[in-house]
Amino acid sequence: MKTSTGSKGSIIALLPFLLFIFSFLGAGIYLNDFYALPSPIAVTLGIASAFILFKDAMPVKVSTFLKGCGDEKIMTMCVIYLLAGAFTVVSKATGSIDAVVDLGLTYFSVNFLYAGVFLLAAFLSFATGTSVGAIVALAAIVSGFAEKSGVSLPVLSASLLGGAMFGDNLSFISDTTIAATQTMGCEMKDKFRQNFKIALPAAILTVIILLFQGMFLQDTPIPEANSANPIKIIPYLLVITLAILGLNVFTVLFLGILSAGAVGFYYSSFNLLEFANLSYEGFTGMTEIFLLSMLTGGLAALVTKAGGLNYITSLITRKITKHSAYLKIGGLVGLTNLAIANNTVSIIITGSIAKEIKDRLDLNKIKVASVLDIFACVIQGMLPYGAQVLLLLSYARGKMNYFDLISNAWYLWLLGACTASYFIFNIKTGKNKVEDLLEEQPA
Numbered sequence: 001m002k003t004s005t006g007s008k009g010s011i012i013a014l015l016p017f018l019l020f021i022f023s024f025l026g027a028g029i030y031l032n033d034f035y036a037l038p039s040p041i042a043v044t045l046g047i048a049s050a051f052i053l054f055k056d057a058m059p060v061k062v063s064t065f066l067k068g069c070g071d072e073k074i075m076t077m078c079v080i081y082l083l084a085g086a087f088t089v090v091s092k093a094t095g096s097i098d099a100v101v102d103l104g105l106t107y108f109s110v111n112f113l114y115a116g117v118f119l120l121a122a123f124l125s126f127a128t129g130t131s132v133g134a135i136v137a138l139a140a141i142v143s144g145f146a147e148k149s150g151v152s153l154p155v156l157s158a159s160l161l162g163g164a165m166f167g168d169n170l171s172f173i174s175d176t177t178i179a180a181t182q183t184m185g186c187e188m189k190d191k192f193r194q195n196f197k198i199a200l201p202a203a204i205l206t207v208i209i210l211l212f213q214g215m216f217l218q219d220t221p222i223p224e225a226n227s228a229n230p231i232k233i234i235p236y237l238l239v240i241t242l243a244i245l246g247l248n249v250f251t252v253l254f255l256g257i258l259s260a261g262a263v264g265f266y267y268s269s270f271n272l273l274e275f276a277n278l279s280y281e282g283f284t285g286m287t288e289i290f291l292l293s294m295l296t297g298g299l300a301a302l303v304t305k306a307g308g309l310n311y312i313t314s315l316i317t318r319k320i321t322k323h324s325a326y327l328k329i330g331g332l333v334g335l336t337n338l339a340i341a342n343n344t345v346s347i348i349i350t351g352s353i354a355k356e357i358k359d360r361l362d363l364n365k366i367k368v369a370s371v372l373d374i375f376a377c378v379i380q381g382m383l384p385y386g387a388q389v390l391l392l393l394s395y396a397r398g399k400m401n402y403f404d405l406i407s408n409a410w411y412l413w414l415l416g417a418c419t420a421s422y423f424i425f426n427i428k429t430g431k432n433k434v435e436d437l438l439e440e441q442p443a
Contacts, residue, residue: 009310012053017303017339020046020296025384028401039385040291043299050302061302068301069294073342077132077387078290083253084136086282088395090257091140091235093278094264099232101144110149110217114210117142117156118163118411122203125167127244129174132387134164136253137239139395146399151217154404157392159210161381162411164388166203169377169415170195173246175344176373183351184358184369194370198422202414209410232267235260289390293341296385300340309336313353322361326423329354329368330375341386343376367423374419381412 020043027037051061068074091097108116117138125134142160146153168174172188181191239256243249261275270278303309316332332353337346351372358368380386384402392405406412 009307009312009314011311013303013306013308013311014339015053016046016050016299017308019049020299021385025402033401039288040295043292043295043385047295047299047302050299050306054302054306056305064301064305065298069298071297071301073345074293074297077293080132080136080249080253081286081290081293081391082283083250083257084282084391085284085286086279087136087235087239087253087256087260088140089282089285090260090264090275090278094232094235094260094267094269095229096232096235096260096263097140097144099229100141100236101148103230103233104141104145110151111214112211113145113149113151113217114155114159114214115207117145118159118166118206118210121160121163122167123163124240124243125164126171127167128246128249129168129171129177130249131164131168131381132391133243133249133252134167135160135388135391136249137236137243139392141236143395143397143399149217152408153396154400155210155213155408157396157400158405158408158410161388161392161405161409162206165377165381165415166199166411169373170199176347176376179344179347179351180369180373183347183355183372184365185355186365186369190366191369191373194366195373198370198374198418199415202411202418205414206411232263235263286394289387289394292385292390293387296341300342303339308339309349312336312339313350317353317357320357320361322363325357325361325363326367326371327420329357330371330419333372334375334379337376337379338383341380341383343380346376346380347372371419371423374415378412378416378419381409382406 023045024037024039024042027042031037047065051058051065054061056064088097121134121138124137125131128134138160139157142156143153145151146156168176170192171177172192177188177191181188184191235256238259239252242252242255257279264270264275265272312335313332316328316335320328329350333346333350336350337343340346340349354368354372357363358365381388383389389402389405393400393402
């Protein structure tokens with residue numbers, strides 16, 4: 001998927017995606033219920049309008065749509081959803097989730113729960129290079145914490161979301177880091193240092209806010225916590241350990257399901273046939289997020305082919321100057337991510353354009369790589385149809401809505417503000433020019 005600065009594209013190509021977004025969010029806001037209009041139906045409205053508006057022959061549109069639905073990254077996410085659903089349901093049936101929650105509430109103060117979830121998610125995501133993996137590993141536990149301790153599920157979930165995006169953005173093995181550095185031709189360690197200067201203040205402020213919010217919580221005694229069986233936490237320990245060791249996420253989740261099943265067999269929680277049915281129940285529980293991700297991939301492919309991304313590119317790069325270049329590159333990757341809901345692919349698509357702008361205006365390649373990764377991270381974390389948000393809303397099972405989650409996502413808001421402030425300050429002081437000369441010098 002590539003776009004070119006040579007074609008201006010058309011705003012008409014964006015209308016199907018805008019119809020999807022406004023129908024999805026509009027129905028939720030108007031009805032005060034984000035589950036009233038199923039999200040796969042909302043995206044289907046956008047797809048239908050794309051087939052009506054776009055001029056290609058019907059076989060071409062169908063082929064484009066199906067290729068988008070079956071994109072490797074889309075299918076990867078969909079299979080992860082299925083395995084995550086199975087792991088969660090089987091672990092719940094064995095009592096593993098309850099054991100983790102009870103032990104956590106026994107040995108850790110509720111006052112530090114919000115900040116603790118953020119830091120744990122940040123560590124896990126940094127170690128594994130995937131925000132989705134961190135959310136999959138911890139979302140069910142976070143929901144359990146909220147249910148048993150009475151703390152705010154939106155704040156806990158937003159802490160998990162923020163920590164997961166913090167680690168993913170800085171990780172050396174993250175897809176987004178690899179895509180940004182390879183596109184710009186810079187070293188990962190250099191991009192890490194640049195990102196760290198911006199992300200660390202946002203993370204520190206987030207922890208301070210979460211600690212402040214936690215000060216007003218009261219510990220709720222959990223009577224059964226002291227009798228929780230430590231053996232039942234083995235499936236979660238296994239998943240987290242294998243993820244940190246760098247095993248493929250499919251392998252991690254599959255082994256997690258088997259280990260949860262083994263614990264269930266040992267304690268006679270269920271038999272083999274019931275284990276199979278629990279796994280399938282986990283699959284079906286992810287139907288909505290599976291369909292939404294797949295259909296959104298198809299819609300994104302149609303919009304891209306019709307020139308929607310080209311229009312975004314021409315709009316952002318119009319009258320670009322060195323003073324505005326970094327933030328406009330951020331806007332470019334952000335809007336692209338808004339259209340396709342995949343931060344890695346957004347960086348890949350806009351990378352060649354960003355490199356062209358960098359070469360033309362003699363920008364610092366490390367800063368450009370950092371901007372690409374950060375803006376893609378911020379937008380991805382806020383998308384109501386992004387994988388991270390969809391997973392958290394799915395695990396919440398109607399106990400919070402999108403705005404409950406995002407309004408508490410302190411890290412994402414602060415990261416966006418810190419990034420904009422950093423580059424605006426550098427532009428006003430002329431600091432960029434000095435830093436660029438120093439950082440471009442060979443080591």
